[in-house]
Each structure stands twice: as C-alpha cells, then as structure tokens.
Amino acid sequence: MRSIDVCLTPALLNLYDIEDSIVVVIDILRATSSIVYGIDNGATAIIPVAQVEDCLSYAGNGYLLAAERNGEVVEGYDFGNSPFSYTTEKVGGKTIVLTTTNGTKALQMARERAHQVVMGSFLNLGALCDWLRAQDKNVLLLCAGWKDKFNLEDTLFAGAVVAELRKDFTHIDDSSVAAEDLYECAKGDLRKYLHKSSHSHRLAQLNIEEDVKFCLQLNICQAIPVLVGDALVALKD
Amino acid sequence: MRSIDVCLTPALLNLYDIEDSIVVVIDILRATSSIVYGIDNGATAIIPVAQVEDCLSYAGNGYLLAAERNGEVVEGYDFGNSPFSYTTEKVGGKTIVLTTTNGTKALQMARERAHQVVMGSFLNLGALCDWLRAQDKNVLLLCAGWKDKFNLEDTLFAGAVVAELRKDFTHIDDSSVAAEDLYECAKGDLRKYLHKSSHSHRLAQLNIEEDVKFCLQLNICQAIPVLVGDALVALKD
Numbered sequence: 001m002r003s004i005d006v007c008l009t010p011a012l013l014n015l016y017d018i019e020d021s022i023v024v025v026i027d028i029l030r031a032t033s034s035i036v037y038g039i040d041n042g043a044t045a046i047i048p049v050a051q052v053e054d055c056l057s058y059a060g061n062g063y064l065l066a067a068e069r070n071g072e073v074v075e076g077y078d079f080g081n082s083p084f085s086y087t088t089e090k091v092g093g094k095t096i097v098l099t100t101t102n103g104t105k106a107l108q109m110a111r112e113r114a115h116q117v118v119m120g121s122f123l124n125l126g127a128l129c130d131w132l133r134a135q136d137k138n139v140l141l142l143c144a145g146w147k148d149k150f151n152l153e154d155t156l157f158a159g160a161v162v163a164e165l166r167k168d169f170t171h172i173d174d175s176s177v178a179a180e181d182l183y184e185c186a187k188g189d190l191r192k193y194l195h196k197s198s199h200s201h202r203l204a205q206l207n208i209e210e211d212v213k214f215c216l217q218l219n220i221c222q223a224i225p226v227l228v229g230d231a232l233v234a235l236k237d
Numbered sequence: 238m239r240s241i242d243v244c245l246t247p248a249l250l251n252l253y254d255i256e257d258s259i260v261v262v263i264d265i266l267r268a269t270s271s272i273v274y275g276i277d278n279g280a281t282a283i284i285p286v287a288q289v290e291d292c293l294s295y296a297g298n299g300y301l302l303a304a305e306r307n308g309e310v311v312e313g314y315d316f317g318n319s320p321f322s323y324t325t326e327k328v329g330g331k332t333i334v335l336t337t338t339n340g341t342k343a344l345q346m347a348r349e350r351a352h353q354v355v356m357g358s359f360l361n362l363g364a365l366c367d368w369l370r371a372q373d374k375n376v377l378l379l380c381a382g383w384k385d386k387f388n389l390e391d392t393l394f395a396g397a398v399v400a401e402l403r404k405d406f407t408h409i410d411d412s413s414v415a416a417e418d419l420y421e422c423a424k425g426d427l428r429k430y431l432h433k434s435s436h437s438h439r440l441a442q443l444n445i446e447e448d449v450k451f452c453l454q455l456n457i458c459q460a461i462p463v464l465v466g467d468a469l470v471a472l473k474d
Contacts, residue, residue, distance in 0.1 A: 008245060008387055009249065011248065011249055011252070012246065012248055012249070012385070012386065012387075015248070015384070015385055015386055146411075147252070148249070148252055149249065149252055149410070149411070149412070150245055150249075150410075150411055150412040150415070151411050152411045152414060152415060155415065173386070173387075174383075174386070174387055174388050174389045174434050175386070175387040177389060177433045177434060178387065178389060178392065178415070178419055181418075181419060181422050182415055182418060182419065184422075185418050185421075185422065196414045197411050197414060
C-alpha cells in the first residue's frame with residue numbers, strides 16, 4: 001500500500017506519520033517557486049532559516065541573503081522572495097540564505113521527522129511527479145498555508161500532484177480528494193481562480209502580480225530541490 | 238463588514254477570533270445531524286460531554302445516555318449517535334446526555350470563546366441560513382473533522398452554508414471559497430461524492446449506510462439547537 005496525504009497547513013503536521021514518507025513542501029507564492037527556479041538556474045545551494053536574524057549570521061563569505069516578511073523584502077538584504085531575483089545571472093554558483101513567512105517554517109517542521117524533504121511548485125510539477133512516482137514511498141504534500149491557515153494556491157498545487165499520481169497509489173485521504181477536485185475546478189485558468197482568494201487581494205496590494213503569473217507557469221524547470229543537511233540542493237538521480 | 242470563515246478542523250480553531258462570532262458546529266456523520274433531529278423531535282435538551290465516563294455521572298434521574306466511540310454505541314448505554322435513535326417516541330420531553338468522537342470536542346472548544354454556538358446539519362440547512370442571515374454577526378463554520386483532520390462531509394456542509402449566505406457577507410476566507418466549490422462539485426449527488434472519501438470506507442465497515450443517507454437529507458428540520466449553559470436547546474426567535 002502506498003498513500004498520498006495532503007496536509008493543508010503546517011499546524012496539522014503533527015497528525016501525520018511521516019517517518020517513512022517523502023514530504024513535498026509547497027509555498028507557491030512564492031518561496032518554493034523561487035527555490036525551484038533558483039536551483040534550476042544553477043544556485044549551488046539555498047539554506048532556509050527560520051528567522052530574519054538567522055540570515056545575518058551568514059553575512060559576508062559570499063552568501064547572498066534573502067529575507068521577506070509579510071510579502072516584502074527586508075531592508076538591507078540582497079533580495080526577497082520574488083522569483084525574478086533567482087535568475088542565472090544573480091544566483092548561478094552562489095549559495096543563498098533565505099527566510100520567508102510561511103515556507104521556511106513548514107520546511108523546518110518537516111525535516112525533523114520526514115524520510116526526505118523536497119520542494120514543489122507549478123514550475124517543476126512534471127519532474128517532481130515523475131520522480132515521486134518512481135520512489136517506493138508514501139507521499140505527504142505539505143501546504144505552507146498562510147500563518148497556519150489554509151490557502152488556495154498551495155492546495156491547488158497539491159491537487160495537481162494528486163491528479164498526476166493517484167493511479168499509482170492505493171490510498172488517498174479526504175484532503176487529497178478535495179485538493180484534486182479544486183484543481184479540476186481551477187486548472188482552466190489558475191490565475192482567474194486565485195482572484196477568488198483572500199490571499200490574492202492581499203498580494204495585489206503588494207504589487208506582485210507579475211510574480212503570481214510567473215509562479216503559475218507549468219513545467220518550466222526540471223530541478224527538484226532536496227534538503228541535505230541544512231541546505232536545499234539539486235536532487236541527483 | 239461581515240465575514241464568513243470556515244475552520245476546517247478543531248485543531249485550527251485557535252487561529253480564529255470568535256469572541257464576536259456565531260460558531261456553527263458541524264459533525265454531519267453523525268453528531269450534529271442527530272442533535273438537530275432530536276431537538277426537532279421535541280427533546281427538552283441534549284447535554285454534550287467530552288468523555289464517556291462523564292455520561293455516567295448523569296445516570297438515573299430520567300436522563301437518556303448516549304455514547305459513541307469510533308462510530309459504535311458504547312456497551313450499556315441507551316443509544317449512540319444514529320439519528321434513528323432520536324425519534325419523537327424515544328426523545329420527546331427527555332434530556333439526553335451525549336458524548337461523541339469528534340462533535341462534542343469541537344463544541345466544547347467553541348463554547349469557551351464564541352459569542353454563540355449553534356448546531357448545523359443538512360437537515361436544518363435552510364432554517365439555519367435564514368437565521369444566520371438575520372443576525373448582525375460574523376459566522377465561523379467549525380468542521381468537527383475526523384480526529385482533528387479534514388473531512389469531506391463537514392466541509393461540504395460548510396460549503397452549502399457559504400453558497401447560501403455569501404451575497405449577504407462582505408468577506409469570505411480561502412477555506413470558504415474551497416468549501417463552496419467542493420459543494421458545487423458534490424451537490425448533484427452528495428452520497429455518490431462521499432464515496433470518494435476515506436471516511437466513507439470506514440463508515441461502510443460500520444454498516445451505517447442508512448444513517449449516511451438520512452444525514453444527507455436537506456431541510457427536513459426547522460430546529461436550530463443552541464448552546465445555553467451546559468445544554469443544547471431549541472433556539473427561540
């Protein structure tokens with residue numbers, strides 16, 4: 001028996017037995033999208049940290065520092081969470097130290113117990129699903145949510161993964177059923193669907209419309225960032 | 238501004254500010270369905286308690302004792318959680334002391350902070366929505382879930398309420414959007430939709446198919462059970 005579960009927010013992660021699971025961390029707007037794009041563009045590693053202050057301990061030594069709180073770049077840092085900062089020109093061969101509002105927290109919680117932790121986004125959906133299908137492990141799709149609450153964009157991505165994988169798994173839970181059906185409702189126009197979201201209104205105020213469009217692109221990256229020690233690096237088959 | 242929020246499991250309730258809200262507790266299979274049906278059939282009151290042992294302290298004195306754990310009647314009790322036990326003949330003029338797996342827990346958590354706590358089910362959907370619409374309060378729809386996890390049937394009912402009320406409210410959260418869209422997917426045949434649920438498989442093993450069909454009927458009751466002190470009683474306008 002192989003199972004797919006969807007954990008709708010990090011606040012529910014303690015309810016799941018993940019010791020033998022691959023956990024896919026999902027923070028579509030924008031942490032895991034930027035991480036996937038950055039690793040795909042040749043960043044050596046991305047080190048997620050929990051607090052803005054933790055970034056500072058890495059200052060100097062050639063690290064790039066990225067910090068975002070409530071959707072905005074923290075003053076004095078190299079950049080924040082926008083995927084447009086993670087181009088080959090900026091990150092190729094570099095190591096980035098990153099803290100974000102929700103994504104880093106989910107990742108830190110997962111790493112304590114999971115068999116393996118990888119990053120998912122629409123950008124690497126196909127590559128991620130192909131790899132997950134080939135492993136002999138249960139899968140937990142962990143939505144980073146928004147301040148421990150449910151959010152639509154992370155759930156839609158979880159649903160996209162369920163839709164791809166369900167025929168290869170024997171058990172899916174209720175939240176997987178829900179996520180898949182929401183994705184079916186939304187997939188014709190993800191951007192339009194997210195306009196229904198409270199998060200969308202908040203993000204519109206932050207003027208990151210271009211980021212949102214970028215993060216909803218399917219399959220422009222092949223990289224699967226995997227957590228090794230303290231750092232996210234490209235998964236090698 | 239009036240808001241509707243959907244809290245997908247009791248484990249997330251602490252994230253919501255409910256001091257000025259009406260909380261609708263939802264445990265479709267089967268606690269809140271049975272409570273609505275029992276109050277509609279003339280039960281004087283239903284007293285929810287957290288533990289099976291708490292029921293026993295009410296033994297004698299004319300109380301009926303109802304206890305269910307993991308979907309089954311606890312040995313030696315008058316009845317469990319099946320709505321067919323809550324007929325006029327059995328409960329008219331009686332007070333019932335009830336403990337259930339998930340519903341009672343959600344109710345106990347809500348009562349500590351909410352402005353008012355009422356019970357929702359498909360059986361009283363229309364009456365409940367009419368009443369909620371007429372109050373000048375925010376609404377939190379609290380899904381009892383299954384052992385603190387998301388479940389489909391409670392979320393579908395929350396979605397049905399959102400679909401009824403959204404034009405009278407100015408703000409709905411992401412989980413309300415999701416619940417409403419899932420209800421739109423499911424409403425043509427709720428029973429068939431729930432066959433997709435892991436809970437459905439579990440319940441099928443408990444042989445409560447007739448209960449499930451009963452609990453998915455719309456608008457056969459007018460009663461709105463409201464928590465007053467320790468007891469659920471019929472709401473008087």
